[in-house]
Amino acid sequence: MKKHKIGLFIPCYIDLFYPQVGIATLELLEKLGQEVEYPAKQTCCGQPLANSGSEKEAIATYRNFVRNFQDFDYIVTPSGSCAYHVRRHYDVLEQTDAVKKVRETTYELCEFLTDILQVDDLQIRFPHKVGVHNSCHGLRGLKLASASELVEQRYSKLRRLLEKAEGIEIVELDRNDECCGFGGTFSVFEPDLSAKMGKDRISDHERNGVEVITAADMSCLMHLEGIIRRQKKQIQVKHIAEILNSNSL
Amino acid sequence: METGKSKIGILQSIRKRKTLFPAFAGMTDCTFSDQSSPAELAEIFKKNLQAAGADIVELKTDAVEEYIASTLNVALDFRQPEIIAEYPADCPLSKLNKIEQAIVQGNFGVAENGAIWVEEKDIPHRIIPFITQHLILLLDARMLVATMQNAYQRICLNETGFGVFISGPSKTADIEQSLVYGAHGAKELTVLVNG
Amino acid sequence: MTPHAYKAKQFLSNEPRADWHDQTLWLVRQKRDRMAAAVPEWENLRKQASLIKENVLSQLDVFLEQFETEAVKNGVTVLWAKDAAEFNRIILDIIQKHQAKNIVKSKSMLTEECGLNDFLHSRGIEVVDTDLGERIIQFRGETPSHIVLPAIHLKKEEIGETFHEKLGTEKGASDPTYLTRAARQHLREKFLAADMALTGVNFAVAETGSVVVCTNEGNADMGVHAAPVQVHCMGIEKIVPKQEHLGIFTRLLARNATGQAVTTYTSHYRKPKPGGAMYIVIVDNGRSEYLGNPKYMHSLKCIRCGGCMNTCPVYRRSGGHSYGYVIPGPIGSILAPQKNQRKYADLPFASSLCGSCSNVCPVEINIHEQLYDWRQDLTRQKRTSFVKRFSMKAAGFFLSGNARYNFVGQIARWAIRYLPHCLLYLPINAWGRERELPSAPKLSFKQWHGKRVKN
Numbered sequence: 001m002k003k004h005k006i007g008l009f010i011p012c013y014i015d016l017f018y019p020q021v022g023i024a025t026l027e028l029l030e031k032l033g034q035e036v037e038y039p040a041k042q043t044c045c046g047q048p049l050a051n052s053g054s055e056k057e058a059i060a061t062y063r064n065f066v067r068n069f070q071d072f073d074y075i076v077t078p079s080g081s082c083a084y085h086v087r088r089h090y091d092v093l094e095q096t097d098a099v100k101k102v103r104e105t106t107y108e109l110c111e112f113l114t115d116i117l118q119v120d121d122l123q124i125r126f127p128h129k130v131g132v133h134n135s136c137h138g139l140r141g142l143k144l145a146s147a148s149e150l151v152e153q154r155y156s157k158l159r160r161l162l163e164k165a166e167g168i169e170i171v172e173l174d175r176n177d178e179c180c181g182f183g184g185t186f187s188v189f190e191p192d193l194s195a196k197m198g199k200d201r202i203s204d205h206e207r208n209g210v211e212v213i214t215a216a217d218m219s220c221l222m223h224l225e226g227i228i229r230r231q232k233k234q235i236q237v238k239h240i241a242e243i244l245n246s247n248s249l
Numbered sequence: 250m251e252t253g254k255s256k257i258g259i260l261q262s263i264r265k266r267k268t269l270f271p272a273f274a275g276m277t278d279c280t281f282s283d284q285s286s287p288a289e290l291a292e293i294f295k296k297n298l299q300a301a302g303a304d305i306v307e308l309k310t311d312a313v314e315e316y317i318a319s320t321l322n323v324a325l326d327f328r329q330p331e332i333i334a335e336y337p338a339d340c341p342l343s344k345l346n347k348i349e350q351a352i353v354q355g356n357f358g359v360a361e362n363g364a365i366w367v368e369e370k371d372i373p374h375r376i377i378p379f380i381t382q383h384l385i386l387l388l389d390a391r392m393l394v395a396t397m398q399n400a401y402q403r404i405c406l407n408e409t410g411f412g413v414f415i416s417g418p419s420k421t422a423d424i425e426q427s428l429v430y431g432a433h434g435a436k437e438l439t440v441l442v443n444g
Numbered sequence: 445m446t447p448h449a450y451k452a453k454q455f456l457s458n459e460p461r462a463d464w465h466d467q468t469l470w471l472v473r474q475k476r477d478r479m480a481a482a483v484p485e486w487e488n489l490r491k492q493a494s495l496i497k498e499n500v501l502s503q504l505d506v507f508l509e510q511f512e513t514e515a516v517k518n519g520v521t522v523l524w525a526k527d528a529a530e531f532n533r534i535i536l537d538i539i540q541k542h543q544a545k546n547i548v549k550s551k552s553m554l555t556e557e558c559g560l561n562d563f564l565h566s567r568g569i570e571v572v573d574t575d576l577g578e579r580i581i582q583f584r585g586e587t588p589s590h591i592v593l594p595a596i597h598l599k600k601e602e603i604g605e606t607f608h609e610k611l612g613t614e615k616g617a618s619d620p621t622y623l624t625r626a627a628r629q630h631l632r633e634k635f636l637a638a639d640m641a642l643t644g645v646n647f648a649v650a651e652t653g654s655v656v657v658c659t660n661e662g663n664a665d666m667g668v669h670a671a672p673v674q675v676h677c678m679g680i681e682k683i684v685p686k687q688e689h690l691g692i693f694t695r696l697l698a699r700n701a702t703g704q705a706v707t708t709y710t711s712h713y714r715k716p717k718p719g720g721a722m723y724i725v726i727v728d729n730g731r732s733e734y735l736g737n738p739k740y741m742h743s744l745k746c747i748r749c750g751g752c753m754n755t756c757p758v759y760r761r762s763g764g765h766s767y768g769y770v771i772p773g774p775i776g777s778i779l780a781p782q783k784n785q786r787k788y789a790d791l792p793f794a795s796s797l798c799g800s801c802s803n804v805c806p807v808e809i810n811i812h813e814q815l816y817d818w819r820q821d822l823t824r825q826k827r828t829s830f831v832k833r834f835s836m837k838a839a840g841f842f843l844s845g846n847a848r849y850n851f852v853g854q855i856a857r858w859a860i861r862y863l864p865h866c867l868l869y870l871p872i873n874a875w876g877r878e879r880e881l882p883s884a885p886k887l888s889f890k891q892w893h894g895k896r897v898k899n
Contacts, residue, residue: 434662
């Protein structure tokens with residue numbers, strides 16, 4: 001496997017609330033022989049501001065991101081949403097070489113594993129019934145999987161990585177790629193809708209016997225977990241990096 | 250009803266702004282699936298027409314008239330000059346509203362959706378295919394095209410004042426998405442496919 | 445709370461009903477998926493449809509004039525209206541000219557947009573909506589909650605109640621077939637008595653001067669062929685250049701709208717009936733203003749299939765009336781601010797930006813990207829709340845520098861760890877009403893990594 005110099009981007013909410021996801025991502029990339037650096041002055045990709053309409057206020061954060069990450073072969077992050085934001089919405093910055101490079105080399109973890117490292121089997125064991133939550137920006141923005149609306153060949157980069165795990169059972173859902181309702185600040189500005197969408201997503205997983213909901217975005221899972229804990233449900237959430245980094249054979 | 254000024258205003262508004270973006274080329278490549286054999290087309294057509302709620306009767310060409318005479322003997326056959334003469338374009342609606350069954354010549358069918366093309370020339374009054382309770386369309390089995398794209402290559406809108414694709418009886422699902430046949434147009438559609 | 449959030453909350457307060465609404469529309473979406481999948485060249489059709497519409501928009505003046513020329517040759521009177529007021533007045537003029545008393549109308553979102561029914565009502569003229577769903581909501585004094593399924597928010601029992609009151613159907617009867625038959629009888633009388641028929645337009649063909657109207661019920665045809673005067677109302681963007689282009693659009697429209705291979709009737713009106721009069725009214729009403737706008741121009745490609753509503757996880761759970769604009773759902777949320785930025789400033793935010801609408805759209809409108817762009821523009825124009833703009837400005841400050849970020853992050857983590865539950869979950873915490881906050885582990889990733897590097 002070719003060794004790349006990787007800048008690890010740990011999104012703000014993962015840094016603050018889900019450090020174990022960042023740790024799993026770092027360990028996994030190192031296990032795969034990559035040279036991983038975590039630029040300590042990183043903060044956020046700026047998405048929460050821009051999605052709320054305050055793109056202008058996010059420019060300084062964008063610049064901070066570019067400053068921190070312009071010197072790597074690849075920028076890898078355990079978030080489809082943030083990766084998509086950098087790629088798609090940093091178009092408002094002046095397109096210097098550094099900005100262009102950052103936009104082109106930012107990858108979500110799973111697509112980095114499948115497309116760049118071409119990982120086939122991570123030699124892991126995860127004997128659970130798993131439901132894959134296709135987060136929207138990863139799905140429709142980064143095309144991590146085929147979208148149910150489109151007439152195209154069915155594929156999923158997440159499933160491809162998970163399927164090889166020993167003992168895993170990937171569960172089919174009634175609605176394979178419906179939004180969970182997190183939506184950044186949508187979750188607080190439309191709290192009732194957001195919560196209802198989340199509840200419906202969880203019900204789908206429960207109905208189909210899922211034990212662990214996984215995703216390439218912790219933000220969706222944070223929202224779902226918030227509902228699960230409030231309603232004291234059994235079902236669990238786990239970021240895909242934690243599964244892919246678990247119990248090596 | 251002088252709207253000439255508005256016309257000029259609207260067109261000026263369009264012209265002022267359209268210079269801000271490039272002219273788009275429009276249709277480039279328009280491939281579509283037209284690989285089916287005539288027999289396959291006939292099967293697809295039948296399946297889709299039934300899915301649209303129509304009944305299909307397949308007949309040999311020489312059996313059509315006999316079938317109509319025996320089974321559809323109360324139907325008004327709008328291929329017959331005397332029937333056409335009886336329901337002219339200025340025929341009162343009250344009379345048209347009494348039509349129970351109407352036989353109308355269809356021009357050709359579209360396999361992908363079961364639609365049949367009907368033109369003004371085939372009906373003395375435009376409302377007939379809609380106002381009749383039960384519509385019977387005649388169709389030559391060889392007259393099938395694969396898709397709507399083929400269909401529009403076959404018709405010439407400039408030669409008819411009114412034309413319509415009909416696929417099945419009138420329907421609605423406006424009450425709780427429950428499908429009900431017979432909203433305002435014909436409650437039943439029977440297609441006599443001959444040949 | 446924004447108007448949409450408030451109305452969504454109300455809609456969701458009856459959860460079983462909200463679930464029913466969601467599931468009913470999801471079934472339509474699934475039918476649409478099966479129909480699309482049966483057409484191998486589906487994605488190519490979308491692309492072609494989009495290109496045709498872009499071409500139309502870039503030459504709209506040319507095509508409109510060509511359309512008018514052809515239509516006039518066919519014996520049609522073509523009238524132009526720059527806005528809703530002029531449109532309504534034109535319709536009134538036609539009514540008065542022909543001394544029409546009994547007017548029937550088949551579905552036209554344009555007449556809804558222009559408020560035609562109310563305008564005529566205030567002048568003592570009643571228009572009968574003949575689409576079953578529209579007749580139902582007209583009886584109830586409501587507006588459509590969906591552009592293709594106008595009464596989708598109603599249960600059959602409610603419709604039964606309305607019909608009992610208005611049409612004398614049996615009390616308590618709610619069987620859809622029974623109710624539909626009653627409406628058929630009632631509306632057939634209206635058709636037979638009609639002296640003028642109004643319709644919307646799905647497509648207007650420039651090269652032939654024809655208008656195309658698609659219905660399942662046959663109500664457009666019943667009205668148009670029964671009444672001596674037919675009036676077709678179209679927005680300027682309804683043009684397709686050539687007859688052959690209809691092949692593309694009629695393959696997409698019904699499949700994407702209701703999951704049917706085609707509507708029951710695809711009617712092509714070109715000339716007035718013998719002895720009859722035919723009018724086509726072309727309406728701008730603010731459309732041309734957005735033509736030169738690279739961000740929002742593509743919204744004018746819309747063919748009003750309603751597919752984006754059926755797929756929208758927000759629309760399905762908040763209902764069409766929660767949007768407060770004549771066209772609800774994702775497409776409505778990008779059209780509404782074109783009409784009135786202040787009034788509809790909340791709509792582009794009534795979305796999780798999941799992007800399903802853009803994937804479903806048969807003419808490839810980038811709906812969710814336009815929602816994103818509207819958010820920026822409306823915020824810049826200060827159409828959003830001060831609190832929101834201020835908090836984003838503050839967040840922008842804290843997220844843009846490492847030290848500031850670490851400082852605020854520490855406070856947040858400290859608060860979650862040590863503040864009592866009652867303080868953390870004060871009503872101001874919208875997140876916490878139905879969700880727990882994430883737990884805050886002892887070390888952030890950054891702190892953990894700092895220690896790791898040191899060791």
